[in-house]
Amino acid sequence: MVTADALHCQRDHVAYLAERGAHWILTVKGNQPSLHAQLARLPWRAVPDGARDSDRGHGRREIHTLKILSISTGINFPNVAQALQIRRRRRRLDQPKRFTTETVYAITDLLVHQAKPAHLATWLRGHWSIENKVH
Template identity: 80%
Template sequence: MSKLERRYTGRVTAATSTTPRAIAVDGKTLRGSRTPATAARHVMTACDQLTGVVLASTTVDGKTNEITRFAPLLDQISDLRGTVITADALHCQRQHVTYLAQRGAHWILTVKGNQPHLHTQLTALPWRAVPDATRDTDRGHGRREIHSLKILTISTGIDFPNAAQAIQIRRRRRRLDQPKRFTTETVYAITDLRVHQAQPAQLAARIRNHWSIENKVHWVRDVTYDEDRSQIRTGTGPEVMAVLRNAAIGALRLTGVTHITAANRHHARDSTRPLALLGIT
């Protein structure tokens, strides 16, 4: 964890101390860092779901993958007790849930084809007899999405450590310029959270907020800061610039900013404003 990331971790903890914290683990490839001789760099981050602030990051080099960097990434966060970790299907790993149990953390993990036996077990559950627990609609980036969520308490028959509830998420998506064309995707997830620890609306919010990290962090880095076209490739330059972009986004998010582009223009007009934002006098 960089000093810049460490600077904001405490502020995020204080800002979210009234509710159980949820952290999304996700990776992003720095596409502009690719050279004819080397692959593009890949960075994995842990983001506070509520604020969209990056709490920790780690490089995933060509000799390893995100799975081996999961624990080292979260080791950078001193206290995970009671925290809910969300991650995509790549991280639905037994060693990950063992690690999180040792840290006193809970988890919600997506399940896909990389765990074929578990995925088959989840799809075979009697979902048709289960009513929707939540249903919500979202608009953004030229499309409309309808999310519905069903939940089943697991007693036996699911071969995964500490799994307490199974979740089915259905996403119906259409582009606003093509109102009659819908695509439907069904995704499954599991969690160690029991019914008394997380109501359906809370589970839905944490799953939805995990996906929103793409909009709050990755999309901003690509569109506002033009990260994928950055030609910085020497040494650790690409990773350092990713940390600086994360820090800039985090500093703005913690002040309540929702429109990063407008906030950048505001701070660019007066050189004292960025210093005040960072607490430098």
């Protein structure tokens, strides 16, 4: 299982991983504007939460919600099996009424039976944890 940020959301990278039998979860951001727009247009409001957790630390409280859709067509990227929407809602503990919300999209080649929502959420959180320690 390879998790990578938006920099690695490239067709060549996916082909490289597929040749080696690796599975992947890739974050999608502005470097793939067409793909990002396709993911944002999916019917997320109709999708129930697949995983939800909350965390408190560093002077803030965060609530993470993960929604997942199986993809068979309509996403112009190779080997995508599922699309993910991660919504992070944060508030500083010293400002209890002021929330900020960030929505992030990701894609994976894993099929529904290969990874439960909790597994996907754990892999994504693990990736961000490592990335935060590097910066």
